[in-house]
Amino acid sequence: MASALINVPERARRGEIIEIKTLVSHPMETGYRRTQLGATIPRDIIRSFVCTYNGAEIFRAELHPAIAANPFITFTTVATESGTLTFQWTGDNGFSVTQSATITVG
């Protein structure tokens, strides 16, 4: 099943500022809601998002219950060298998704 959509430019000039967009499939259940019978629906959220560029961490975010389902995270970085960007989301109930994208810098 599709779990994440990532948009990284395929190529960029060295030193160029590039925009990275990520969208991940997740219900982001807050833990504050109840069923019609009054039982608490347990929390199930993504807690952290990390992006590495050729192994070096360039972006990190902590996520909280107030963030909507299917979190969309976008940020920029400087294209320094060709290589791989790796994205990892981790959260409750052992949730873990890792995806990567390649970029050619010339």
Next chain:
Amino acid sequence: MPGPPALPLRRFVVTVIMAAIAASAVAAEIPRAERRSGYDLMGRETRAMQDDDTANPGMLFVLDGESLWKKKTGAVKGVAARYPAFDAREGRPIDLEQRINRCRVDRQQAPALAWESRDLLALTAYVARQSRGLPIDVTIDARTQPFLDAGRAAFHRRQGQINLSCSQCHDDLWGRKLAGSVIPQAHPTGYPIYRLEWQSLGSLQRRLRNCLIGTRAEAYEFGAPELVDLELYLMWRAQGMKLESPGVRP
């Protein structure tokens, strides 16, 4: 000093609202040139979210649908624009979700998927996405005409405790506000839609049931013929408008 009892006040407010609605023009169908997709009436940010496939959460469902489909794409281009369509075995029109389930049961000997289940939404989104940009084109002939008429009658029928018809809001008062929200013309151009309020994808039937509950009417069950008739009327009413599936709506 005790305040005025709550109920008469509320009744007064409802009366004022009803009077305002009664004072507006009598239900007339929207002229073709004035038809607007809900897309045109929503905010810049929500439009941007729909336009960018990497920001549109509906695409997550499309990708799920694609892996469920496991077949060459292109085979079902344009199909979503033609539904609801007449089904000889049922002797009445069926909608896209019902068609997908019919194919599963009859041709694949697979169990039918539950209404609003992730898999049914994903398959519908995958099929509908292949009609994106194509004009809505439902077939109205002697067989489907009675169901179209039934749908039209339902659209104009006052119902629920608030005694509102669909037409009173969506033909007469579109573009104005209901609480903080802009009232759209109710053209089903983006279904299944990712509705931000739902934080999920949802079908046209879910949307219709939502509206019925809003008028404090008893909503029809998913798959009820009354809902499919209404879907047929809405698609006919939006004939020629472009499909945007999967749409994003507030």
